[in-house]
Amino acid sequence: MASKVIKGGTVVTADLTYVADVKVDGGKIVEIGPNLSGDETLDATGCYIMPGGIDPHTHMEMPFMGTFSADDFDSGTRAALAGGTTMLVDFCLPAPNQSLLEAIQAWDNKSTMAHCDYSFHMAITWWGEQVFNEMETVVKEKGINTFKHFMAYKGALMVQDDEMYASFKRCAALGAMPLVHAENGDVVADLSAQLLAEGNNGPEAHAYSRPPQVEGEATNRAIMIADMAGVPLYVVHTSCEESHEAIRRARQAGKRVYGEPLIQHLTLDESEYFDKDWDHAARRVMSPPFRNKQHQDSLWAGLASGSLQVVATDHCAFTTDQKRYGVGDFTKIPNGTGGLEDRLPMLWTYGVSTGRLTMNEFVAVTSTNIAKILNVYPKKGAVLVGADADLVVWDPEKSKTISASTQQSAIDYNVFEGKTVKGLPRYTLTRGKVAVEDGTMKSEQGHGKFVKREPYPAVSKALSTWKELTNPRKVERTGIPASGV
Numbered sequence: 001m002a003s004k005v006i007k008g009g010t011v012v013t014a015d016l017t018y019v020a021d022v023k024v025d026g027g028k029i030v031e032i033g034p035n036l037s038g039d040e041t042l043d044a045t046g047c048y049i050m051p052g053g054i055d056p057h058t059h060m061e062m063p064f065m066g067t068f069s070a071d072d073f074d075s076g077t078r079a080a081l082a083g084g085t086t087m088l089v090d091f092c093l094p095a096p097n098q099s100l101l102e103a104i105q106a107w108d109n110k111s112t113m114a115h116c117d118y119s120f121h122m123a124i125t126w127w128g129e130q131v132f133n134e135m136e137t138v139v140k141e142k143g144i145n146t147f148k149h150f151m152a153y154k155g156a157l158m159v160q161d162d163e164m165y166a167s168f169k170r171c172a173a174l175g176a177m178p179l180v181h182a183e184n185g186d187v188v189a190d191l192s193a194q195l196l197a198e199g200n201n202g203p204e205a206h207a208y209s210r211p212p213q214v215e216g217e218a219t220n221r222a223i224m225i226a227d228m229a230g231v232p233l234y235v236v237h238t239s240c241e242e243s244h245e246a247i248r249r250a251r252q253a254g255k256r257v258y259g260e261p262l263i264q265h266l267t268l269d270e271s272e273y274f275d276k277d278w279d280h281a282a283r284r285v286m287s288p289p290f291r292n293k294q295h296q297d298s299l300w301a302g303l304a305s306g307s308l309q310v311v312a313t314d315h316c317a318f319t320t321d322q323k324r325y326g327v328g329d330f331t332k333i334p335n336g337t338g339g340l341e342d343r344l345p346m347l348w349t350y351g352v353s354t355g356r357l358t359m360n361e362f363v364a365v366t367s368t369n370i371a372k373i374l375n376v377y378p379k380k381g382a383v384l385v386g387a388d389a390d391l392v393v394w395d396p397e398k399s400k401t402i403s404a405s406t407q408q409s410a411i412d413y414n415v416f417e418g419k420t421v422k423g424l425p426r427y428t429l430t431r432g433k434v435a436v437e438d439g440t441m442k443s444e445q446g447h448g449k450f451v452k453r454e455p456y457p458a459v460s461k462a463l464s465t466w467k468e469l470t471n472p473r474k475v476e477r478t479g480i481p482a483s484g485v
């Protein structure tokens with residue numbers, strides 16, 4: 001591949017903004033400075049040169065609720081690149097009683113189509129000695145250092161507290177980090193049954209069945225269990241103040257807990273579920289559901305103040321036909337929405353342009369923070385010599401109106417349809433290859449490679465306040481009375 005110089009732009013990282021050219025060669029950044037030259041020049045006049053986005057929460061071809069999510073590693077990674085995201089992390093989901101290693105093989109097979117780099121989280125969907133044993137191979141040989149636990153989806157993906165505690169302890173021993181989907185699945189199941197019995201079967205009932213309390217309770221519970229297991233915790237799709245408050249409090253108490261709002265929760269609210277059009281509302285059914293403006297304000301404040309660290313999408317897209325499986329019973333509407341292509345433009349438009357986030361904070365929450373959290377920094381998430389040349393040349397003047405008719409995603413609608421965004425990629429580069437140029441796709445199927453993630457060194461040791469408090473100390477007594485029985 002010929003060397004390239006990105007010329008005339010301003011480099012924006014999580015902590016610096018400065019004028020420089022960036023030279024890339026052999027898939028890496030090789031030089032940063034003034035007046036660089038190379039085989040090819042990419043004009044970045046008027047643009048910001050930033051690390052490409054990393055989306056740590058996607059579901060490609062996910063087997064879920066009787067169907068499969070519609071985007072695969074082909075359309076999904078194209079969507080990512082079109083919007084300036086150069087790496088995604090998908091969830092490897094073993095079927096009940098399936099070997100974790102077999103599940104990785106299945107995800108390896110699906111991901112050969114990827115246009116950009118990717119990694120996997122492993123989901124703990126069942127528990128037993130085999131899972132306990134295979135977790136070691138997953139971490140030490142397969143390059144996966146994160147394990148997801150669904151506290152919701154009773155009767156399907158949900159894990160019980162004893163299983164979660166056992167898995168968290170295993171993570172602590174292996175230098176891995178647990179992730180949680182924090183919703184109280186028992187309460188959701190009960191509320192759903194009650195709503196259906198009362199004749200509330202439309203998509204709006206989905207939101208009623210998952211109030212902020214179910215998320216707040218589960219987040220608190222997961223944080224306490226993680227503390228007792230002596231392990232950090234990453235809470236996916238934090239959508240409400242109750243959950244954010246639990247994370248904030250834990251962090252203030254010195255616990256390593258991370259929170260991940262989604263771009264959908266930041267910019268769309270619960271009124272979507274009250275739309276008269278059933279399809280409109282059902283297309284927006286996801287868990288947790290969209291919330292009100294107060295919750296949105298809490299999430300924005302968390303990103304600005306650092307109590308929340310990452311903006312993701314949980315991209316799990318279903319077509320309108322798939323959503324219609326739930327006509328007459330909202331619990332059968334496949335849960336999930338898209339967003340990969342729109343995450344960066346929407347966050348720039350509603351975050352940076354409104355003054356809620358600085359450009360540097362934008363880079364932090366879309367790329368650098370998660371690269372550090374997932375232990376792939378500075379290979380990813382950095383504009384540094386030696387880093388992978390996963391870059392976005394961001395044109396703050398370029399605008400478009402979001403429309404399903406022009407998107408890369410395979411579905412027939414877009415939850416952001418009609419929103420005008422200002423701030424789009426002029427170029428997206430994946431390991432030095434130009435994948436997008438002024439809205440034209442030039443990406444290549446199969447270019448994407450799996451990114452191995454090493455275990456965390458010794459993070460678990462110092463973390464548990466519970467262990468210090470309860471370190472068992474047997475009391476040597478002077479006399480023991482005879483048994484009372």
Ligand SMILES: NC(=O)NCCC(=O)O
Nearest residue numbers: 181286287314316335336
């Ligand atoms: N979030 C959602 O509704 N669907 C995707 C699966 C999950 O992450 O819960």
Ligand SMILES: [Zn+2]
Nearest residue numbers: 181236237287
């Ligand atoms: Zn989830």
